[in-house]
């Protein structure tokens with residue numbers, strides 16, 4: 001057995017810390033031998049994404065801004081593994097870093113949250129029931145494009161920061177409504193008043209949304225084995241499809257892209273993909289299904305088909 005403690009890297013946001021502790025509890029559950037005090041050491045790593053609070057990440061121009069420094073710490077041997085929100089983890093990681101396990105998915109849907117000045121939303125048609133001309137606060141081009149596609153009358157402004165910061169800004173009137181991932185709210189036991197869950201076909205979630213992913217050094221077979229025990233096979237299957245779709249679209253961070261897979265009652269995998277223009281003036285959504293064993297091929301095929309039928313400027 002290697003020397004303890006095992007050093008786990010994480011971002012410092014409340015959600016990231018919650019996810020890291022939840023993951024460590026799972027490891028202890030499956031691996032009681034590690035249950036002595038001090039088996040793990042938490043290393044909070046500030047990432048480029050955390051440092052940028054005033055601009056859209058898309059304008060800073062880089063994928064993987066929430067993970068770069070964490071990958072570096074892993075490759076330098078300063079940490080042994082790292083816990084990520086899979087949706088913030090780029091599909092092509094640096095050589096030597098691998099995704100060793102994906103945990104059981106929390107709810108993958110987005111929610112629409114009205115601010116204090118907005119009346120109740122209609123749960124049967126939440127997006128349609130937003131008052132005309134309302135200001136929506138989001139930094140996500142994927143969410144912005146999908147809302148503007150059906151509601152071009154709305155104004156979109158940016159709200160950034162961690163989940164708590166965004167909710168505070170909403171309460172202070174910086175926007176009339178906002179959109180967040182239900183997974184983050186559930187994990188932190190938050191349920192903002194008036195929030196309505198959006199159907200994933202109406203607001204296609206981001207690839208990997210609601211899934212926690214753990215990275216390790218490729219050569220670290222011991223940790224690979226340990227983490228294999230808590231891998232969730234369904235989460236792995238859907239994330240393989242969603243991430244293959246993302247990789248095959250190879251959009252820039254300025255391309256709104258959605259990807260959402262689920263297992264059908266008959267065991268096959270169903271994948272919905274979406275590409276759009278940020279202003280919602282173009283939006284293409286398609287689905288494909290097939291065998292779980294073909295998850296990656298399904299993602300790649302759907303990505304190719306969406307790309308083939310999108311105007312050139314989408315991927316320019």
Ligand SMILES: NCc1[nH]cc(CCC(=O)O)c1CC(=O)O
Nearest residue numbers: 085088180181183184209210211
């Ligand atoms: N982009 C930030 C981020 N990364 C992961 C989550 C939520 C948790 C998850 O999707 O697993 C969030 C917040 C949000 O989008 O509301």
